[in-house]
Every structure is written in structure tokens, then in C-alpha cells.
Amino acid sequence: MIKAITYSIKGTKLTDTSLPKEFGQKENINLLAQAIRVSDERSHVGLAKTKTRGEVSRTTKKLYKQKGTGGARHGPKSAPIFVGGGIAHGPKLTRRELTMPRKMAQKAVDQALTAKLKNKEIVILSGLEKVKKTAEIKVFLKKFSKSEKTAAKHFTFVLSDENLPVKKFLRNLTGVEIVSYKSLNALEVFRGGVLFFDSIVFGKAKK
Numbered sequence: 001m002i003k004a005i006t007y008s009i010k011g012t013k014l015t016d017t018s019l020p021k022e023f024g025q026k027e028n029i030n031l032l033a034q035a036i037r038v039s040d041e042r043s044h045v046g047l048a049k050t051k052t053r054g055e056v057s058r059t060t061k062k063l064y065k066q067k068g069t070g071g072a073r074h075g076p077k078s079a080p081i082f083v084g085g086g087i088a089h090g091p092k093l094t095r096r097e098l099t100m101p102r103k104m105a106q107k108a109v110d111q112a113l114t115a116k117l118k119n120k121e122i123v124i125l126s127g128l129e130k131v132k133k134t135a136e137i138k139v140f141l142k143k144f145s146k147s148e149k150t151a152a153k154h155f156t157f158v159l160s161d162e163n164l165p166v167k168k169f170l171r172n173l174t175g176v177e178i179v180s181y182k183s184l185n186a187l188e189v190f191r192g193g194v195l196f197f198d199s200i201v202f203g204k205a206k207k
Contacts, residue, residue: 004117006199009127009136011143017124017202022110023117032115032186035108038098039187050090053078058085105185112189121152126199129162134169137176154193158184160200 002024003016058078066073074081080088100108116122123144131137141155156177157170167178179188181201189195 002117004122004124004197005120005148006124006126007140007144007147009125009131009140011140011147013147014126017199019117019122019202023113023122025107025110025114027114028107028111031104031108032111032190035100035105035112035186036190038100038105039185041096041098043187044095046095047093048091049093050087052090053080053086053088056084056086108186109184109189112186116189116192116195120148121194123194123196124199124202125157125196128157128159128166128198129200131166131169134172137169137173141173150194152194156188156192156195158195158197158201160198162200163198 002019002021004019004023006014006017008014053076056078058076060076060078063074063077064071077085079085113122144150145152153175154177155175156179157167158179158181159166160181164180170176170178175193177188177192179192181198
């Protein structure tokens with residue numbers, strides 16, 4: 001049976017929680033790598049843009065006459081060869097968006113979760129709905145790090161729909177990310193550090 005360590009929000013270690021079969025998948029590195037690349041590519045907004053020689057604000061007058069100067073032949077100073085001229089092959093407002101079938105994407109998430117569980121970087125957290133202050137989360141993280149003897153500085157809280165309002169107590173903490181369980185992707189899991197799963201996600205709220 002697949003299990004994960006479980007803590008209360010007070011920093012008390014509880015009975016391990018049984019996890020669904022998705023957390024025990026057969027390794028498929030290629031699928032995981034493909035999903036991470038797709039998610040990473042989609043995270044870039046693609047707004048990079050440079051001006052061409054026809055867009056820079058410079059005169060279109062020919063620099064000097066064609067012959068008789070002893071210099072190279074030139075047109076206007078908006079040419080890319082001049083400082084302040086246009087950019088010949090710069091980025092444009094185009095974005096290549098990679099896609100992936102939904103079933104493959106979900107299998108990749110399962111792959112990432114399985115890898116995290118093997119590294120003991122998945123923790124079930126009970127009592128998130130009781131949090132009323134950011135300081136409570138700080139105290140919990142300190143107790144957790146001491147109890148598990150970990151030097152991790154990056155944490156991701158995976159919240160259920162019921163506990164999404166708790167994110168207002170998490171968002172100002174350094175090194176803490178917040179994601180919804182329903183929108184979790186392979187990149188967020190892979191780069192998420194230690195993952196704290198809201199116990200409600202598994203239909204079991206521990207006290």
C-alpha cells in the first residue's frame with residue numbers, strides 16, 4: 001500500500017495517509033520530460049519584439065553619394081549595420097505553443113508525483129482550514145523542517161477547492177508556492193520542492 005507521512009497544521013506527526021495508485025506509477029522519464037517541456041514553453045508570454053529597419057525612427061535619406069567617397073556603399077542609417085538602426089533578425093510577436101493530449105499530461109503528473117514520493121517530498125497536511133494567520137504557517141514549516149531534519153527552502157501547498165481561501169495566508173511567504181489540486185501539472189510538481197497536500201484532497205480530514 002502506498003503511504004505518505006502526515007502532519008497536522010500544528011506540526012504534530014499523525015498516522016500515515018494511504019494514497020491512490022496514481023502515486024505508484026512505473027517510471028517513464030521520457031513522458032515526464034516531454035510534459036515538463038510543454039508546460040515550461042506555455043509559461044512564456046512570448047512578447048519579445050524588436051524594431052526592423054522600417055520601424056526605427058531615423059531618416060530614410062541616403063547617407064552619402066554612391067560613388068567617389070572611397071567608402072563602402074550605404075543607404076540610410078536605419079540599416080542594421082549602424083548603431084541605432086533596425087534589428088535584422090530579432091524576435092517578433094509570435095508564440096509557438098506546444099500541446100499535449102490530456103491523458104498523457106495526467107500520466108506525466110502521476111509520474112512526477114511518484115518520483116516525489118520516492119524522494120519523500122510529499123507530505124499530507126491536515127487542518128489547513130483552521131489557519132487564521134501567516135505566522136501559523138511559519139511555525140509549522142519550522143517544526144516540520146526540524147522534525148524531518150530537512151534543509152529544504154522551497155515548498156508548494158497543493159490546496160483543495162474548499163481550502164483555496166487559505167492562500168491569502170501563504171502568498172507572502174518566501175519560497176512558498178500555491179497551486180490548486182485540480183490544475184496541478186508536471187512542471188509544478190517537478191519544481192515544487194516539498195509538496196504539502198491538503199488532506200481534504202484525498203477525502204480524509206485528519207484531526
